[in-house]
Each structure stands twice: as C-alpha cells, then as structure tokens.
Amino acid sequence: MKKLRLFTPGPTMVPEDVLLEMARPMEHHRTGWYREMHKELHENLQYLFQTTGTCLTFTGSGTSAMEACIVGCCPPGHKALVIENGKFAERWAKVCETFSIDHTALSIPWGRGAKASDISAALKADPKIDTVVVVHSETSTASVSDVEGIAKVTRERGALLLVDGITAVGAIPLRMDSWGIDTYVTGSQKALMLPPGLAFAAVGDRAWERIDSGKMPVLYNDLKAYRKSLETFDAPYTPAVSLVRGANVVLRGIKERGLESVWSETTTLARATRAAVVALGMKVFATDPVDSVTAICIPEGVDEAALRKTMRSRYGFQVAGGQGELKGNIIRFSHMGYVDAFDTLGVIAALELTLKGQGQSVTLGDGLTAAQAVFAEAAG
Amino acid sequence: MKKLRLFTPGPTMVPEDVLLEMARPMEHHRTGWYREMHKELHENLQYLFQTTGTCLTFTGSGTSAMEACIVGCCPPGHKALVIENGKFAERWAKVCETFSIDHTALSIPWGRGAKASDISAALKADPKIDTVVVVHSETSTASVSDVEGIAKVTRERGALLLVDGITAVGAIPLRMDSWGIDTYVTGSQKALMLPPGLAFAAVGDRAWERIDSGKMPVLYNDLKAYRKSLETFDAPYTPAVSLVRGANVVLRGIKERGLESVWSETTTLARATRAAVVALGMKVFATDPVDSVTAICIPEGVDEAALRKTMRSRYGFQVAGGQGELKGNIIRFSHMGYVDAFDTLGVIAALELTLKGQGQSVTLGDGLTAAQAVFAEAAG
Numbered sequence: 001m002k003k004l005r006l007f008t009p010g011p012t013m014v015p016e017d018v019l020l021e022m023a024r025p026m027e028h029h030r031t032g033w034y035r036e037m038h039k040e041l042h043e044n045l046q047y048l049f050q051t052t053g054t055c056l057t058f059t060g061s062g063t064s065a066m067e068a069c070i071v072g073c074c075p076p077g078h079k080a081l082v083i084e085n086g087k088f089a090e091r092w093a094k095v096c097e098t099f100s101i102d103h104t105a106l107s108i109p110w111g112r113g114a115k116a117s118d119i120s121a122a123l124k125a126d127p128k129i130d131t132v133v134v135v136h137s138e139t140s141t142a143s144v145s146d147v148e149g150i151a152k153v154t155r156e157r158g159a160l161l162l163v164d165g166i167t168a169v170g171a172i173p174l175r176m177d178s179w180g181i182d183t184y185v186t187g188s189q190k191a192l193m194l195p196p197g198l199a200f201a202a203v204g205d206r207a208w209e210r211i212d213s214g215k216m217p218v219l220y221n222d223l224k225a226y227r228k229s230l231e232t233f234d235a236p237y238t239p240a241v242s243l244v245r246g247a248n249v250v251l252r253g254i255k256e257r258g259l260e261s262v263w264s265e266t267t268t269l270a271r272a273t274r275a276a277v278v279a280l281g282m283k284v285f286a287t288d289p290v291d292s293v294t295a296i297c298i299p300e301g302v303d304e305a306a307l308r309k310t311m312r313s314r315y316g317f318q319v320a321g322g323q324g325e326l327k328g329n330i331i332r333f334s335h336m337g338y339v340d341a342f343d344t345l346g347v348i349a350a351l352e353l354t355l356k357g358q359g360q361s362v363t364l365g366d367g368l369t370a371a372q373a374v375f376a377e378a379a380g
Numbered sequence: 381m382k383k384l385r386l387f388t389p390g391p392t393m394v395p396e397d398v399l400l401e402m403a404r405p406m407e408h409h410r411t412g413w414y415r416e417m418h419k420e421l422h423e424n425l426q427y428l429f430q431t432t433g434t435c436l437t438f439t440g441s442g443t444s445a446m447e448a449c450i451v452g453c454c455p456p457g458h459k460a461l462v463i464e465n466g467k468f469a470e471r472w473a474k475v476c477e478t479f480s481i482d483h484t485a486l487s488i489p490w491g492r493g494a495k496a497s498d499i500s501a502a503l504k505a506d507p508k509i510d511t512v513v514v515v516h517s518e519t520s521t522a523s524v525s526d527v528e529g530i531a532k533v534t535r536e537r538g539a540l541l542l543v544d545g546i547t548a549v550g551a552i553p554l555r556m557d558s559w560g561i562d563t564y565v566t567g568s569q570k571a572l573m574l575p576p577g578l579a580f581a582a583v584g585d586r587a588w589e590r591i592d593s594g595k596m597p598v599l600y601n602d603l604k605a606y607r608k609s610l611e612t613f614d615a616p617y618t619p620a621v622s623l624v625r626g627a628n629v630v631l632r633g634i635k636e637r638g639l640e641s642v643w644s645e646t647t648t649l650a651r652a653t654r655a656a657v658v659a660l661g662m663k664v665f666a667t668d669p670v671d672s673v674t675a676i677c678i679p680e681g682v683d684e685a686a687l688r689k690t691m692r693s694r695y696g697f698q699v700a701g702g703q704g705e706l707k708g709n710i711i712r713f714s715h716m717g718y719v720d721a722f723d724t725l726g727v728i729a730a731l732e733l734t735l736k737g738q739g740q741s742v743t744l745g746d747g748l749t750a751a752q753a754v755f756a757e758a759a760g
Contacts, residue, residue: 004405004407006405006406006407006408011406011408011409011618011621012406013405013406014406019403019404019405020403022402022575022622023399023402023403024399025384025386025393025399026386026391026392026569026575027384027698028386028391028698029391029576030388030700031698059439059441059576059577060439060440060444060600060617061600061617061619062617063600064440064617067599094599095599098597098599099597099599100597187618189406189618189621195402195406195620195621195623196409196439196619196620196621197439197577197620197622217479217480217597218478219443219447219475219479220440220441220443220444220600220601221600222478237440237441237442237443237444238390238441238442238567238576239441239576240575240577240623241576242402242575242577318407318408318411320408320410
C-alpha cells in the first residue's frame with residue numbers, strides 16, 4: 001500500500017468532505033441558491049482577509065486576480081513600484097510591461113523578504129510612485145515580506161499597496177484593514193485547500209477610488225464588472241460553481257478553528273520542519289523564511305531530481321523542486337491547508353530515508369526528534 | 381422524493397462517474413502525470429473540434445477564451461465584423477470596444493441565425509474588414525448560424541473567422557478544419573457536461589500567423605503563453621486540475637460514442653421538444669432554431685417566473701428563462717450533454733402539468749405523444 005501525500009506549495013491536499021461536497025450534482029448559478037451561497041462566501045472571505053472591503057471571486061488562477069488588481073489600479077498617470085524577489089514577484093512586473101504601465105522594479109536578493117525600509121527608500125528616490133506591488137509570501141523562495149511595515153510607509157506616502165497573498169492568507173497573519181492594504185489576492189489551491197480554479201481579490205475603498213478614476217483595456221479580468229455583479233451576489237461570467245461550493249465548506253472550517261489558531265498551527269509545522277532541516281545538517285534557503293512553505297537547500301552531492309523522485313515513488317510524498325534560477329538547488333515542503341504534525345513527521349521521515357538511500361551521512365531519527373520537540377513544546 | 385434535473389443551457393448535468401473522477405485526491409500539475417493527462421486532453425480536443433490545430437485549455441469561463449481569441453487576432457491595423465444577434469454576440473462587440481479594436485457590428489434580429497449572405501454583404505460594404513466574429517449557437521435566443529457557409533465566404537475574402545461555439549461543439553455538427561474556421565471556443569459546462577471553470581480554444585495556422593504578427597495588452601488570456609506551455613503539455617498558470625481530469629473522462633466517452641452519434645442524438649432531443657411545443661399549442665422562439673437548446677415562447681397569460689418556479693419546486697426541473705430583452709418572454713430547455721430521451725419526456729411532462737396548473741387549456745399527454753413519435757422514428 002502507498003498513500004499519496006501532497007506537500008507541494010499548491011495545489012495542496014483537499015479534505016475528503018470538500019471533495020465530496022464538490023462532487024454533488026451540478027446546480028445552476030442564476031438562482032437564489034447560488035446567490036445565497038455567494039453571499040455566505042463573501043462574508044467568509046471578509047473574515048479570511050480581515051476586511052470590510054469587497055471580496056471578488058474569479059474563475060481563474062491567482063494570476064487572473066493579480067492582473068485584475070494591478071491593471072485596475074494603474075491607469076495612465078500612475079506609477080508602480082514592483083518588488084522583485086522571486087519568480088512570482090517577477091510576474092507582476094511582466095503584467096506592468098504587458099499593459100504599458102509606468103513602473104520601476106526593485107530587485108532584492110531571492111530568499112530575502114521586502115522590508116519597510118526597502119520600500120521607503122524607493123519611494124523617496126522616485127516621487128512619481130503612487131502604487132506598490134509586493135508578494136507577501138514568495139512561494140518560489142519560501143520567504144516572507146514585512147507587509148504590515150510596508151503598508152505603514154505606503155500609507156504615509158498616500159500610495160496604494162497591492163499584495164499577492166497567494167501562499168499567505170489562511171496560513172500566516174494578515175489583517176488587511178488594520179494594516180492598511182488596498183488590494184489582496186489569493187488562489188483556491190493553497191491554504192484554502194481547494195482544487196485550483198478560483199482566485200479571490202479583496203479590494204478596499206482607496207483602491208476602488210483609483211479604479212473608478214481610470215479606464216483600462218480589461219473585460220474578463222475587470223474588477224468593476226465583478227463588483228457590479230456582487231451587488232446581487234451574482235457573477236459577471238459563469239462561475240466555477242462546484243469550487244465555490246467547496247470554498248464555503250473550507251472557510252466555515254477556518255472560521256470555526258479561528259484564524260489565530262490556523263496561523264499558529266502553520267507556524268508550528270514550519271518551525272518543526274526548519275528544526276528538522278538543521279538537525280539533519282541541512283540549510284533553510286530563505287533568510288526571511290515564511291511559515292507557509294519551507295525551501296531546503298540541497299546539500300552538495302545530492303541529486304535533487306532523484307531525491308524528489310524517490311520521495312514520491314517510494315514513499316508517496318510529493319514535494320516541489322526549485323523554479324527558475326533555483327531549479328536543482330532547493331526542495332520545498334508546504335505547510336498550508338489540510339496538513340498536520342503527523343503528515344509533517346512523515347515527510348521528514350521520508351526525507352531522512354531518501355537521503356540515507358542516496359548515501360548521505362544522516363542519522364535516521366535526528367530530523368524527527370527535532371521536529372517532535374517543537375510539536376511537544378507547541379502542545380504545551 | 382424529488383429528483384433534480386438540470387435543463388439549463390449550462391451548467392448542464394454532470395455524469396456521476398465524472399463527479400467521482402473529479403473527487404479523487406488532488407495531484408500536482410508540474411508532473412509527468414499532469415503532462416500525460418494534458419497530452420490526452422489535447423488529442424481529445426482535436427477530435428472534438430475536428431482539427432489538427434492547437435487546442436488550448438484556459439482556467440476561466442468561455443468569455444476568457446473568446447477574449448483571448450478576439451484580442452489576439454485583432455492587433456492594430458485589422459478590422460473586425462461582429463455579428464450581433466443575441467446577448468452573447470453583443471459581448472464580443474464589447475470586447476472590441478474595451479480593447480479599442482476597430483470593428484463594425486452587424487445587428488440581425490434576435491432569433492435569426494447569421495447566413496453566409498449577411499456576411500458577404502457586410503464584407504462587400506467594407507473592404508477593411510479582415511476578421512469575422514460569429515456565434516455558432518446563440519444560447520440567449522436558441523438560434524443557429526450557418527457557420528459552414530460563413531466560413532466559405534470568409535475564406536474567399538481571405539479574412540479570419542472567429543467562432544463562439546460555447547453551446548455548439550459536442551452538440552451540433554462542427555468540422556473546424558474542413559469548414560475553414562480559424563479560432564473556435566467552448567466552455568466546460570455545456571455539451572462537455574463538466575462543471576464550469578474551463579474554457580477551450582482551438583486555433584488554426586492562419587490565426588497563429590495573425591496573432592504572431594501583432595502585440596496586444598494581454599497576459600492572463602494570452603494565446604501565445606498557452607501555446608508555449610503546450611509544447612511540453614504544461615500550463616502557463618496553475619490549471620484547474622480536477623476539471624481537466626473530468627474533461628478526459630467526458631471526451632473519451634464522446635469519442636467512443638462518435639461525434640456523429642452525439643450530434644444526431646442531440647438533434648432528436650431538439651426535434652422531439654419542438655414537436656411537443658407545437659403539439660401543446662406553443663411556439664418555438666427562434667426562426668433558425670439550434671439543436672442544442674430550445675427557446676419556447678411564453679403564451680399570453682402565463683407567468684414565466686411562476687412557471688419556472690413551479691417546474692423547479694414541484695417537479696425538480698430547472699429550466700432557464702430569457703436574458704436581456706427576452707426576459708419573461710421565453711423559457712429554454714437544454715439538449716446538451718448528459719440528458720436523454722427519457723429526461724426530455726420528463727421535462728415535457730413537467731411543462732404540461734405546470735401549464736395545466738396555471739389554468740392553461742392544454743391536453744395532458746399531447747406534448748409527450750408528439751415527442752414520443754419523434755423518438756420512435758429516430759430509433760427506427
């Protein structure tokens with residue numbers, strides 16, 4: 001028997017009751033049934049994002065909703081600062097290029113998170129910047145940016161802050177309104193433990209003011225069309241009904257557990273994994289590691305592709321490799337969604353066994369013991 | 381006991397084995413497993429569209445893929461003719477406006493399909509037109525356009541033909557390559573009997589030439605990005621893995637039955653429904669009725685909203701009302717996907733009972749008998 005455990009930072013494992021909810025017979029979306037469901041979804045999303053703002057549901061990947069926010073908030077006459085510290089951060093600069101949005105990119109080393117000081121220096125250097133685009137949790141490097149601090153300096157400047165929170169919300173602390181974030185985006189297949197296919201964008205009043213002030217060439221990803229439909233809890237284009245159905249089941253569960261509990265459980269999984277990595281004589285890649293996903297440096301002499309292959313084919317653990325310039329240099333384990341301490345001990349055990357099998361000098365149990373200590377401490 | 385039967389022209393009923401396939405545990409998309417599945421999907425889509433061209437899979441509604449085709453094929457210097465004969469046709473003119481695409485709209489009465497002669501007259505009147513946008517099956521009016529004939533005159537002119545086939549492909553005859561269509565789009569929730577969330581665009585060589593010749597502001601809905609990923613059977617952005625999984629199950633089934641059988645079965649359902657409508661003293665709305673969905677005129681004195689409500693709440697049949705200017709004037713029954721003669725007799729029976737209940741002078745069984753005669757004839 002071999003059980004599959006998905007440890008990739010999205011898609012993540014989907015709870016069985018959510019899979020079954022989505023397998024229920026199809027219903028039509030131009031109905032009171034859908035509008036009721038969408039109304040509940042909206043309330044659930046407001047809780048998730050900790051906002052009283054508008055929460056829009058897109059049929060698409062996270063990229064669709066980020067494109068919608070960047071394009072909507074950057075009509076001609078505005079200038080964006082895009083922080084580049086990983087593969088996803090780079091994509092948002094590409095959105096600006098594609099739509100001829102005036103922007104400047106600030107590159108910081110991969111593995112480091114953006115700090116408030118980075119942003120305030122860049123804002124000082126260019127008085128034209130009135131929009132800041134940042135990735136909260138950069139999935140490609142498993143690093144976290146100080147979005148709370150960045151929001152402070154962005155507000156002081158009177159600029160908008162657009163955040164990619166695709167592997168952040170529902171995993172690490174986020175308080176959209178009290179921090180002062182203007183748009184915040186996520187996808188369904190990360191901490192929300194759903195299949196891919198939905199994206200969510202929370203949009204605040206200051207962002208709407210900007211969006212309403214301009215006109216950009218967007219139809220499918222037009223925030224205004226989504227806002228208009230939301231007035232009656234409809235959707236501008238046919239929504240992914242089954243995924244919306246699953247989303248409410250997940251979000252009800254998160255509400256019941258409480259966001260603070262979810263955040264602290266995620267932190268414990270990440271701390272345990274990092275402790276195991278160190279105990280096995282390996283290194284965490286990020287200098288500012290995020291708690292939603294851990295990137296582990298591949299030691300000299302270890303074949304990364306063979307490592308992942310064995311972890312999957314022999315032990316049933318699917319983990320992610322590196323992307324872009326990090327290909328071959330790191331592996332990544334997710335701590336998001338439907339994953340617990342015992343699954344995490346499992347992936348550490350599989351890592352130990354695979355390293356040993358590749359002839360590395362690891363002492364079996366060292367990683368497990370270190371992780372176990374973290375779990376015991378967290379349990380109090 | 382009340383069974384629900386979904387007769388809306390999308391979403392349509394999803395077969396139980398497809399629901400269960402999509403409820404299987406989540407898998408990651410950057411894997412050989414996904415690439416194998418995507419490769420099979422591509423072959424299946426080529427069969428569905430009857431093309432050797434490129435078949436792209438979008439995470440989005442049909443609108444996302446239509447936007448992608450129109451925007452990609454109409455860079456500056458080109459001019460589109462958009463045939464407007466219903467709500468969806470109007471949307472494609474809106475895409476042109478949004479992206480500042482030079483275009484002219486040809487309005488023809490709702491309920492009529494576009495003919496080759498309409499197009500050739502419009503092409504003659506404006507030599508600048510080099511792109512024609514037409515809806516194969518206009519879902520809002522349940523009418524069909526002569527896409528085969530239109531393709532002929534479009535080819536003669538050397539113009540591109542972009543077709544919205546959202547409620548056509550997999551229901552009514554389509555031979556993309558032999559007819560000479562350049563792009564053809566559908567969504568997952570119609571004849572493909574899947575939940576909404578995927579859109580498919582088939583793109584031929586002449587379209588690619590045009591697309592490669594220009595540059596338009598698109599990222600999420602960029603055909604070129606999808607084509608590039610398809611080289612390795614990957615996806616540019618996280619795909620809706622579970623829906624793709626379901627798509628192969630559906631398309632294998634369609635292949636096994638054979639497209640000709642699927643088309644002829646759909647025709648039989650439509651003919652039976654139209655016969656029942658006439659037998660009940662009612663009228664089919666469209667002058668060029670399509671076989672994928674039937675729009676029935678609401679007789680004087682019948683409350684359309686109450687009719688639909690009773691059909692749903694009392695008998696479990698969810699049918700669609702009219703959209704836009706047709707709201708309150710028609711009801712629509714789908715003949716697409718996972719629906720057979722016996723379901724169709726059911727919806728006719730429910731219609732008879734509901735009309736009777738509203739005090740209309742219908743003879744119970746007249747509609748059923750007329751439909752039954754069509755089914756008997758088709759069975760040979």
